[in-house]
Amino acid sequence: MGAPASISRISPERGSVLSFLRQELRPKGKLLTTFNMISIPIMAATAVILFFRFSQGLGSVTNLNQEFPWGLWVGFDVITGVAFAGGAYVLTFMVYILRMEQYRPIIRATILNGFLAYIFYSIALLLDLGRPWNVINPIIGNSFGLSSVLFLVAWHFLLYITAEAIEFSPAIAEWLGLKRIHRVLTGLTIATVIFGITLSTLHQSGLGALFMMAKPKIHPLWYSEFIPLLFFVSSIFAGISMVLFEGGISHRVFHDRLTPEIKQSHDRIMTGLARIAGGVMFVYLFLSALNFLHGRLWQHIVSGWGLWYLAEVIGLVAMPMVLFVVGSAKNHKGMIRTAAVLSLLGIALNRLNISIIAFKWYAPVHYIPNVMEVVVTAGVICAEIWVFRWIVLRMPVLSASPAWARRQADVERERPNVKEVAA
Amino acid sequence: MERREFLKLVGALGATAVAGPERAEASATELEDSYGVLLDVSQCDGCRTCELACAETNGLPEPEYDEDTLDEIVRPTSETQWSVVNCFDTSAGDVYVKKQCMHCSTPACASACLTKALLKTEEGPVIWREDKCMGCRFCMLSCPFDVPKFEYDSANPRIQKCRMCWERQIEGEMPACVEECPSDAMVFGKRSELLEIARERIHQNPGDYVSHIYGEHEAGGTGWLYISPVPFEELGFRTDLGEKAYPEYVRPFLTTVPVVLIMWPAFLLALRQATGPVAEETVDADHTQQMEV
Numbered sequence: 001m002g003a004p005a006s007i008s009r010i011s012p013e014r015g016s017v018l019s020f021l022r023q024e025l026r027p028k029g030k031l032l033t034t035f036n037m038i039s040i041p042i043m044a045a046t047a048v049i050l051f052f053r054f055s056q057g058l059g060s061v062t063n064l065n066q067e068f069p070w071g072l073w074v075g076f077d078v079i080t081g082v083a084f085a086g087g088a089y090v091l092t093f094m095v096y097i098l099r100m101e102q103y104r105p106i107i108r109a110t111i112l113n114g115f116l117a118y119i120f121y122s123i124a125l126l127l128d129l130g131r132p133w134n135v136i137n138p139i140i141g142n143s144f145g146l147s148s149v150l151f152l153v154a155w156h157f158l159l160y161i162t163a164e165a166i167e168f169s170p171a172i173a174e175w176l177g178l179k180r181i182h183r184v185l186t187g188l189t190i191a192t193v194i195f196g197i198t199l200s201t202l203h204q205s206g207l208g209a210l211f212m213m214a215k216p217k218i219h220p221l222w223y224s225e226f227i228p229l230l231f232f233v234s235s236i237f238a239g240i241s242m243v244l245f246e247g248g249i250s251h252r253v254f255h256d257r258l259t260p261e262i263k264q265s266h267d268r269i270m271t272g273l274a275r276i277a278g279g280v281m282f283v284y285l286f287l288s289a290l291n292f293l294h295g296r297l298w299q300h301i302v303s304g305w306g307l308w309y310l311a312e313v314i315g316l317v318a319m320p321m322v323l324f325v326v327g328s329a330k331n332h333k334g335m336i337r338t339a340a341v342l343s344l345l346g347i348a349l350n351r352l353n354i355s356i357i358a359f360k361w362y363a364p365v366h367y368i369p370n371v372m373e374v375v376v377t378a379g380v381i382c383a384e385i386w387v388f389r390w391i392v393l394r395m396p397v398l399s400a401s402p403a404w405a406r407r408q409a410d411v412e413r414e415r416p417n418v419k420e421v422a423a
Numbered sequence: 424m425e426r427r428e429f430l431k432l433v434g435a436l437g438a439t440a441v442a443g444p445e446r447a448e449a450s451a452t453e454l455e456d457s458y459g460v461l462l463d464v465s466q467c468d469g470c471r472t473c474e475l476a477c478a479e480t481n482g483l484p485e486p487e488y489d490e491d492t493l494d495e496i497v498r499p500t501s502e503t504q505w506s507v508v509n510c511f512d513t514s515a516g517d518v519y520v521k522k523q524c525m526h527c528s529t530p531a532c533a534s535a536c537l538t539k540a541l542l543k544t545e546e547g548p549v550i551w552r553e554d555k556c557m558g559c560r561f562c563m564l565s566c567p568f569d570v571p572k573f574e575y576d577s578a579n580p581r582i583q584k585c586r587m588c589w590e591r592q593i594e595g596e597m598p599a600c601v602e603e604c605p606s607d608a609m610v611f612g613k614r615s616e617l618l619e620i621a622r623e624r625i626h627q628n629p630g631d632y633v634s635h636i637y638g639e640h641e642a643g644g645t646g647w648l649y650i651s652p653v654p655f656e657e658l659g660f661r662t663d664l665g666e667k668a669y670p671e672y673v674r675p676f677l678t679t680v681p682v683v684l685i686m687w688p689a690f691l692l693a694l695r696q697a698t699g700p701v702a703e704e705t706v707d708a709d710h711t712q713q714m715e716v
Contacts, residue, residue, distance in 0.1 A: 054578060055578055056576070056578060057574065057575055057576045057577045057578050057580055058573075058575050058580070059575030059576040060576065062575075064575060065575070066499070066501065066502070066563070066569075066572050066573065067569070069560035069561075069563035069564050069573065070560065070564055093691075096695070097691050097694050097695045097698070098694065098695075098698055099695070099698045099699065128559075129557050129558045129559055130556075130557070130558020130559075130560065130573060130574075130580040131556055131557050131558035131579070131580065132557065132558070134538070134554075134555065134556060134557040134558070135557050137538040137555055137557060138537045138538050138557075142538065142554070142555055143538055143539040143555060144538075144539075145534075145536050145537040145538055145539045147534045147670060147673075147677070148534065148535055148536055148537040148561070149535075149673055149676065149677070150535065150537040150559065150561050151537035152677075152680065154537060190695070194688050194691045194692060194695075195688065197687070197691055198683065198684060198687040198688050198691070201683055201687060202680055202683055202684070205676070206676070209673055209676040209677075210561070210564075211564075212672040212673045212676065213531045213534075213535060213564075213565035213567075213669045213670070213672050213673060214564050214565060215567075215665075215669075215672055216567050216661065216663060216664055216665075217564075225672075225675065228676050228679075
């Protein structure tokens with residue numbers, strides 16, 4: 001096959017493992033790229049800010065206060081970020097459960113994205129914790145707050161990161177040429193996928209359930225007993241929109257490494273995902289409308305907040321939905337990309353409305369994140385992209401798996417059902 | 424293989440999730456027997472002796488304020504001042520009210536806390552425990568009274584709030600603020616007894632009180648109870664909090680969790696089976712398939 005030379009290497013011998021790793025650790029590609037020039041100063045500034053955050057306390061670098069305990073680092077990095085990372089569970093559902101084979105070429109990149117997103121949002125969460133050294137308490141049992149939604153979310157994060165690590169691990173085994181381990185890890189995929197989808201269902205909705213007790217503090221247009229359900233449904237199209245958005249960028253940036261399979265199927269995958277996103281958004285809008293009527297929310301609509309709510313629901317959900325549907329019908333890539341961006345903005349706005357903007361809408365002085373909070377958020381995202389790039393340039397994520405691994409996978413896939421059950 | 428693993432995990436995770444709401448319920452049955460404080464707003468002179476007593480007892484800095492503007496501004500409780508007396512300009516003239524943690528019977532903060540750093544004690548006070556807290560501030564987000572305060576300017580921050588002098592209570596003493604009050608505006612005792620006293624005072628002095636005990640039902644009932652000569656909204660109390668205990672708002676979600684944990688994997692596995700290629704094999708294989716269905 002015409003796989004790029006850099007990955008069609010033979011598996012390293014025992015003695016040469018060190019030299020193999022040393023060679024892989026060296027930077028690949030140009031150092032003076034636009035992204036590097038922007039991201040390096042941001043990450044350096046982040047390091048400085050974090051030094052002050054840990055030596056002087058959260059108040060020294062954030063605008064958080066007694067009225068607004070959660071700011072940008074939770075509202076955007078964690079609550080919004082996890083919704084954006086929903087693509088991994090949606091795509092694994094489509095490929096491994098519904099066996100929609102046409103989406104298999106992008107499954108690894110999506111899992112890797114989800115995995116890294118969770119790792120880095122967990123880091124962002126650690127930065128926001130006042131007493132991060134106690135973060136192991138809910139895990140080691142000092143003590144188990146079983147009635148806490150956050151307890152559930154924390155455990156699900158941990159388990160889901162593990163599940164995604166296992167889902168991605170065959171790529172690492174292929175990179176290191178570990179054939180036997182590869183077989184074992186691949187065998188775990190279906191179990192972890194099912195487990196991962198279940199965990200995702202619960203923690204995506206769980207993030208919404210975090211706000212259930214903040215009832216008197218959230219504007220009635222955004223507070224509803226159905227927040228968990230709305231969070232879950234919206235995480236589906238948020239995840240797909242992120243796959244579309246990020247996929248478009250990866251397609252350009254890593255063009256040299258793409259398998260012919262990905263190149264050929266790119267357009268078909270895009271239109272397919274756009275159609276699904278549009279459908280899910282319709283369901284979401286329907287649920288929102290039910291909630292609107294059920295909660296008698298029309299009494300709040302003639303106000304500034306009412307307009308703001310309509311801007312979110314109509315401008316950034318209904319409109320991208322139409323663009324997705326029309327774009328996929330007409331096979332119009334630009335329209336689909338626009339829809340993806342609008343839909344991501346809509347999700348971000350919805351999560352920020354609930355956690356920050358419409359939170360304590362009655363407060364005389366409202367929390368607004370300062371520059372340092374924004375820089376740290378950007379720094380975390382930059383660091384994530386660096387790691388993503390490092391992995392994509394080395395492991396078979398967008399590029400083809402080695403021939404031995406592909407043969408193994410084909411054997412696995414063509415095994416009939418019955419044997420799987422009996423095994 | 425796969426399925427057995429699932430069942431084990433589902434069992435473990437499902438059990439924890441089910442246990443949650445049950446615990447909240449158990450503590451709710453004990454609430455009438457726990458201790459609280461009844462504050463008769465009409466008796467308070469606004470001398471602020473209680474503020475000082477609180478600071479001294481809990482090792483907090485002496486409250487600092489500008490005497491001239493003191494009665495015009497409403498000071499919130501803070502990480503260095505757990506108890507604050509404010510003056511409100513009401514329909515019956517100036518009225519002073521002391522505010523602090525309400526020590527809910529079924530506290531939102533304690534049910535929000537994932538390490539039980541915040542704990543509703545048997546005695547009644549809701550306390551915070553330093554060795555457990557990870558500083559996530561979910562308690563602050565959840566508390567309907569906005570009570571827990573966080574030390575934003577510390578590298579080793581604590582959650583700060585009134586503990587109703589829990590340490591004094593277990594030694595048989597009453598909270599410092601109650602003991603020091605020169606005008607006996609506060610009564611310390613069992614919650615059920617305090618409710619009796621409150622009802623009696625309202626009943627025997629018609630016209631002196633509004634017919635409402637703040638805290639009897641608010642947010643599912645609180646350890647601190649207030650009676651007042653003026654409507655509570657004039658005294659800066661939120662009257663839109665509802666009578667439901669706040670952890671109840673999460674219960675529908677928490678009860679769904681074990682259901683999803685059990686149903687989802689089974690459903691997904693079945694879906695995967697249904698979408699798979701049909702096996703063209705021997706009778707033996709068909710038999711196995713039937714068993715599965």
